[in-house]
Every structure is written in structure tokens, then in C-alpha cells.
Amino acid sequence: MDRHGVGVTEKLEARLCELLGHEAAVFMPSGKAAQNIALKIWSQRRQCNRIAIHPRSHIEEWEAKAYSELFGLHSTKLGAYDRQATLGDLKGIQEPLGAAVIELALRPLGCVTIPLDELRDMADYARSKNIPLHADAARIWEAQPGYGCSLAELAAPFDTLYVSLYKVLRGFAGGALLGPADFIAEARIWQHRLGQKLYRQFPYALAALQGLELMLPRVPALFERACLLAERIAEVEGVVRVNPQKPCTPSFQVIFEASAEEMLKARDLVAEARGIWLFDLPLSSPYQGLTLFEVHIGTSALGMTPDVIIDAIRQFSLELKR
Template sequence: MIDPSIQQRYQSACQQASYNLLRHPQATMAEQLNQLAKEVAEDEQRDVYGSGQLIEDFEYQIAELLGKEAALFLPTGTLAQPLALKVHSLQTGKTDVALHPSSHLLLHEQMGIEHLWGLNPQAIGDPQQPIKPADLKALNAEPLGALLIELPMREIGGQLPAWDSLKEQSQWARENGIRRHLDGARLWQTPDFYQRGLDEISALFDSVYVSFYKDLGGISGAVLAADTKFIQQAKIWARRAGGNLISLYPEILAARRGLRENLPMMPDAVRYAHALGSALAELKGVEVTPDPPQAAMFHLTFAISRQRLADKISLYVQEQGVVILPLPRSGDSHRAVCEVTIGRNAMTQPQSFWLRHMKQFIATL
């Protein structure tokens, strides 16, 4: 754990900083609410328990974007994903789920997939590499009801499997009667790498989850997309799990706005990340994963303790007014890993600006 005093110092310094490498500009709550008020057409009405033109039109828009028959807007991905796997389990009569060791469901959800949803996760593949077809072929497919694949893979720097590998994995699951679910929390970043549309990527999967706050700047919220029968069952389970809120219109308005404003620039963000990450890999004192970056994100590893790096980062932001890194998300007494996600903030400056500051920062370590 990073010392709370360092976290507080970092957060305070970030609020005063003039430049930020990470994500998109962050509006204040008042600014964001004013922006959303301008989003509302005169004839639009708030959604009520998942019904109404506002939410239904947005769900249709996302379903069409992903090439699916139907979609369901949900408050969180932590609900959307195990819910999807539960429906797949009921449809196949099997409770085992194959997923990567770095999956969010295994690392960050208090094992709700087991304790709440009654499913049996099987971690497969190398923890530092995307799942490969050989990993699947080594499995006993008989008890598997679903296969979960994350694109891109957040915990290992945004790595992506090659397109042919992805197709082979999807085909293996289909041939073995295993449902395919896509953890697409950051799916918006992938079309540039694959040179394919979101619908073509999603076509390899039976169900797809996407998030609206990570890359698109929304407040919160997720969509689960699949065929109509699947979504009908998902609505029942969302109700059972307390996810059928009386109204979600602020989240829907923010998601709609973020989709319109931030999705079109994602290919530029991916290319910027690729170039910046490749340049950073030339510096001594830092390791870039993957090298080169494959999505609009990458990880930077420093040979320094997590606590010490956090202190150095906080001090740099205080002194320079430049947010060059987030606090480390993982590490130990010998190494620390920071996650860099590229958005509008980074792209306001030439890459030479961030390289200069990174060199200056590394010199302080």
C-alpha cells in the first residue's frame, strides 16, 4: 500500500498542475452537470427502470455499433460481466468459466463470480501474455460453459492477441459448444490495431461488455450486448441483482456525449501511444510493456520500490506542475509499475514535451 499522505500530496498537486499526461481533461462536477444539461433535448424524458426512449435509443445505438441484436445499459461492469457469464452458464448447463489470470473478475471483484454468481473460474495461460490457442487446446473443454477474453488486457499493459490467434480461439470455443464473452472495457482502443471495425471484432463473441468512463469520459455505466434472447434473460438477472435502477439518465447522457466526442479520436490516441511508448523504450531506467504499445495504453516499470516511486512522482508534480505519471498500480520493494493511458490530455502537447519531462524525472530516481 502507498502511504496515504503521499496519495493525498499527489492528488493535491495534480489539481494544481498545468499539464497532465493521463486520459482526458477532467471537468468539475458543476461543469459536467452543466454540460449534461445542454445534452438534453426538449422532448427527452428520463428513463424509468430501464424503459423509455432515452435509454432504449442509446442501447440500440450501442448494439448497432457492436453488430449485435440488442443491448442492456447497466450501472457497472462488475455487474455486467458475471451476469453475462451466468446467463451463458444457464444456457449451456455448465458452470465452469475459462479466463486469464489477470482478469478483473479474479483480481478486483472479491471473487463475486464464485460467491455471488455460483460459477467456477479456471485461470488459463501465461499471466504476462495473452491467451493462446494452445492454452485452450490443453484444456478439458467438457465442463466449460464460457470463455472470457479481454481486449485489450489492462493488467499486462494493454496487450492484444494477433487477429488470427483471436479467430482461432473463437472457433475452438464454438466447436466445443463454449460461449464466448468479450471483456471490452477498453474495446474502443482496439480497431486501429486490428484494422477492423468494432462490429467485426465483436462478431467473434456471443456477448460483449463495454465501459463508458474509462476511455470515453463518462460518469459511469456499461452496456452488455448480445442476441435478443440473451438480453431478455440478462434483464431478469439485472433485476435480481439490484442493477435495475429507477433511473440512469445522468450516466446515459454522459455516455452519449463521451461516445460522440471521444470515440472518433481513439485511433489518434492509439497511434500517439505507440509512438510515445516506442520513444520511452529508448530511455535508460524504464521498461515499456508492451514494446511497442498496441493500444492507447502501456505500462512503465521502474527498478525502485513502489513507495519510493510514489514519493518521487508526487514531488515531481509539485515542483514542475506536470503530471508525468500516475501513482504505481503495482510493485514491491524492488520494482514499481505505472499505467499510462493516452487521451486528449497527452495529445495537447508534442511527444517531445513528455520525453523531456520523463528524462528529467528519471534523473531524480
């Protein structure tokens, strides 16, 4: 039985602590709520309502300024628009901060990551200034093989972190917030205030536990396939660039000189001819005339030979020229 997070949800939270090496965890059905709760608590503790976030972070671009509109926080830019944050960026912030946020794999830039040594240096600097360091680690599962360290080692630099339980793990929804026991106890109060404590959570918790058991061990193979495909796709005529050139996760971007309308038409023609759905929607580029789509390697890609996928990309490129 699982009522108000007692039962299966507790098993999930304990498993997450075991994997990620943090003291406590709390499941929430909304990652947006979990992260904003973390930022609110840190800011209250520091008595400072300014947070440092990357200008292309999910918190900044996709959450309708919830940190400001709902929680009364203000932001300072951490990093440049076209690259991940660095230690220099963090040191360059002169304003007092309630917290600093690192998005572990920055999706708008092709899920690029920060080298582990630099992450540790950023954490050391933040602690020297008494600045809490929070991680949007939604994609920590996907990023870990590229780092070549354990999940706990990757999570260690951060005072708190949010992880997703539905992306590569294929859970139904939701995520978890991890950190010190006293911090998570306070987060549970905000969880209740924001309606994040469901009466029955066991379907979400069971799906997440299954993902940790069945999908997590397959992520290294997804990463290896992404690296192989990125290298080969970059050689296809008509491809402007694969970004990043060496994937940091099982995801990357493919850039073409084409309009969004042309990309959609070519996508549908490839799907009809080959039964391969290359992407959902094209994404605009900062550069006029260039459009991109994201590649997210899943288990279906492991069931196809690389040649089949490369041939589909070649046809896609040819369709763009017609």
C-alpha cells in the same frame, strides 16, 4: 423522459448495437454485475458451472471472487500469468465449460491484446465445442485502432460482450452487455434482480452517447500518440522497459528499478517542477527491485508536445537516482 431504461437509454442501446453489430444490448450501471450476469446465464444454459478465465483478468483479480461467492461458479485458468491467452490454452482445457472469457485488452499486462486471426480461431474452436465465448471488452474502443478493423469486426467473434461507457468515453459510470436478443432478454431479468435497473438512467445514457459522438473519433489519435511516446520513453536512460514495446491501445507500462516510495517522491517532484502528473500510483512488479507505472494517453497528452512529456520522464528518472 427516461424511466426504468425507457427513452434515452434505449437510444444508447440501439447505438451500441449499430456500432458493434450485435442483435441486442442492455445498459447497466455496474460492469461487474453485467459480466457476472452473462456468465451465470451461459452456465445455466450449459448446465455447467465452470468458466475459463485468465488468471490476471479483472474478473479474477478485482471482483472479490463474485463469480464464485454470489453466482456459484468455479474457474479454470485460461492462459499463463505473464501473457495473453492463446488457442492452444483454450484447446488444452479438458474440463467441461459453461463459458470461456477473453479480456480483450488485458490491463495488468499493459493492455495487451490477442491478434484478430487468433481470436477468430478461438471463436471457431469454442463454437465447435459448443462453448460460449464472452468478451470483457471494456476497452474495445481503445483496442480497435490497433487492430485496424471496424468495431463490429472486432466484436464479431464473441457470443456476448461487455463494454465500458466511462473510461475513454468519459461517461459517468456503467457499461452495456451485448448479445443475441433472447440472451439480453434473460439478462434484463437478472438486471432487475440485482438492482441494476435504475429509475432514472438518462444522465448515464446521455453522457455515454456524448462520449460515443465526441470521444470515440479521437481514440485513433490517442493510440498514435501512445505508440510515439512508448518508443521515445523506452530510449530514456534509466527506463528498464516499456511494456508492451509496441502498445496495443493508448495505454502501456513504464518499468524502473526503484521502490514504490522512490517512485512517489519522484512523481511529486516532477509535478511540482513541471505541472505534469505522470501517474497516480506505482504498481508492484513480480521481480524484486522493479516497480512500474501505467501511462494512459488522454486528450491532455494531445495538447502537449512529445518533447515536453519526454523531458518530464527524463527528470523523473534523474530524481530516482538522487
